[in-house]
Amino acid sequence: xxxxxxxxxxxxxxxxxxxxxxxxxxxxxxxxxxxxxxxxxxxxxxxxxxxxxxxxxxxxxxxxxxxxxxxxxxxxxxxxxxxxxxxxxxxxxxxxxxxxxxxxxxxxxxxxxxxxxxxxxxxxxxxxxxxxxxxxxxxxxxxxxxxxxxxxxxxxxxxxxxxxxxxxxxxxxxxxxxxxxxxxxxxxxxxxxxxxxxxxxxxxxxxxxxxxxxxxxxxxxxxxxxxxxxxxxxxxxxxxxxxxxxxxxxxxxxxxxxxxxxxxxxxxxx
Numbered sequence: 001x002x003x004x005x006x007x008x009x010x011x012x013x014x015x016x017x018x019x020x021x022x023x024x025x026x027x028x029x030x031x032x033x034x035x036x037x038x039x040x041x042x043x044x045x046x047x048x049x050x051x052x053x054x055x056x057x058x059x060x061x062x063x064x065x066x067x068x069x070x071x072x073x074x075x076x077x078x079x080x081x082x083x084x085x086x087x088x089x090x091x092x093x094x095x096x097x098x099x100x101x102x103x104x105x106x107x108x109x110x111x112x113x114x115x116x117x118x119x120x121x122x123x124x125x126x127x128x129x130x131x132x133x134x135x136x137x138x139x140x141x142x143x144x145x146x147x148x149x150x151x152x153x154x155x156x157x158x159x160x161x162x163x164x165x166x167x168x169x170x171x172x173x174x175x176x177x178x179x180x181x182x183x184x185x186x187x188x189x190x191x192x193x194x195x196x197x198x199x200x201x202x203x204x205x206x207x208x209x210x211x212x213x214x215x216x217x218x219x220x221x222x223x224x225x226x227x228x229x230x231x232x233x234x235x236x237x238x239x240x241x242x243x244x245x246x247x248x249x250x251x252x253x254x255x256x257x258x259x260x261x262x263x264x265x266x267x268x269x270x
Contacts, residue, residue: 011186011187013182013185013186014180014182014185014186015041015180016039016040016041016050016180016181016182016186017039017040017041017228017230018037018038018039018183018186018187018228019037019038019039019137019138019226019227019228019229020036020037020137020186020187021035021036021037021038021136021137021224021226032054032055033053033054033055033073033219033221033223033224034053034054034195034224035051035052035053035195035217035219035224035225035226036052036053036054036183036187036194036195037051037052037137037183037186037187037194037195037226038050038051038052038137038215038217038226038228039051039181039183039186039228040215040228040230041179041180041181042232042233044235045204045205045235046167046202046203046204046205047202047203047204047205047209047232048171048176048179048181048200048201048202049078049089049091049200049201049202049215050171050176050181050183050198050199050200051198051199051200051217052183052194052195052197052198053195053197053224054195054196054197055075055197055219056197056199057075057091057092057093057170057197057199058074058092058093058094059072059073059074059075059092059094059095059220072094073219073220073221073223074092074094074095074096074219074220075091075092075095075217075219075220076092076095076097076154076155076156076217076218076219076220077089077090077091077092077095077097077099077110077155077156077157077217078091078215078216078217079108079110079154079157079215079216079217080209080213080214080215081213081214081215081216082208082209082210082211082212082213083211083212085208086108086110086154087104087105087106087108087206087209088104088105088108088110088156088157088160089103089104089105089168089201089203090102090103090105090156090157091168091170091201095156095220096156096220097156097157098111098156098157098158098159098160099157099159099160099162101162102168102170103162103163103166103168103203104162104163104166104168104203104204104205104206105157105160105161105162105163106160106161106163106206107160107161108157108158108159108160108161109157109158109159109160110154110155110156110157110158111154111155111156111157111158112153112154112155112222136216136225136226136227137225137226137227137228138214138227138228138229139227153216153218153222153225154216154218155218155219155220155222156220163206165204166203166204167202167203167204168201168202168203169201169202169203170199170200170201171199171200171201171202172199173198173199176198176199176200181198181200183198205232209232210232210233210234211231211232212229212230212231213229213230213231213232214227214228214229214230215227215228215230216228
């Protein structure tokens with residue numbers, strides 16, 4: 001798949017689930033807001049997410065702009081949607097998220113931040129302005145009714161309940177590569193075609209984060225965004241070795257002694 005083509009849903013590559021965004025639908029910032037791909041990996045209850053883009057986890061700065069409240073446009077929160085039940089993951093240290101601590105949240109509400117970040121008034125406005133190559137990862141431009149102009153993109157959490165012991169940890173490119181993340185191999189393009197920044201994070205899911213999901217991620221200005229379709233499986237049940245009861249152990253020991261005694265008698269008779 002080459003630059004500018006529509007994304008293919010559900011690309012599985014070496015244990016990771018990838019979504020590829022259009023390489024030409026980011027707007028503003030001289031390409032800074034281009035998102036190339038996102039990937040999700042499950043190892044039991046541990047979920048790892050990798051992101052490739054032209055802006056790192058720290059966001060984008062434009063201190064000369066009078067249209068930005070803080071001179072900064074950050075990443076939104078990653079929003080997981082399991083058939084209408086939503087979970088949020090704040091990973092950016094600097095953002096306008098409504099929750100303060102990094103990590104996983106349940107019982108969330110979401111909000112749009114485009115006014116504060118000099119962004120598009122709606123996702124539909126972004127689609128109209130970004131040209132014919134626009135996509136949203138696993139959603140082609142013709143399939144974006146999931147996020148309509150009447151439902152502003154869920155950029156960040158407005159509120160939520162922090163999950164205790166979620167084991168959230170930010171990860172860099174090398175750490176993700178050691179876990180098998182490979183956007184170049186998954187997308188079939190050279191590394192120099194991809195975004196300049198690869199980063200991500202890992203966390204422990206809650207027990208009810210199970211089954212099919214859509215996860216979405218936007219810049220606070222929605223100059224670009226991406227969504228990925230996937231499935232989190234239930235942990236496999238590992239059969240346990242049956243431990244013999246004490247009476248069984250005694251019986252086996254008596255049988256062993258009897259056999260040993262018989263062997264000694266036969267040796268003496270010989």
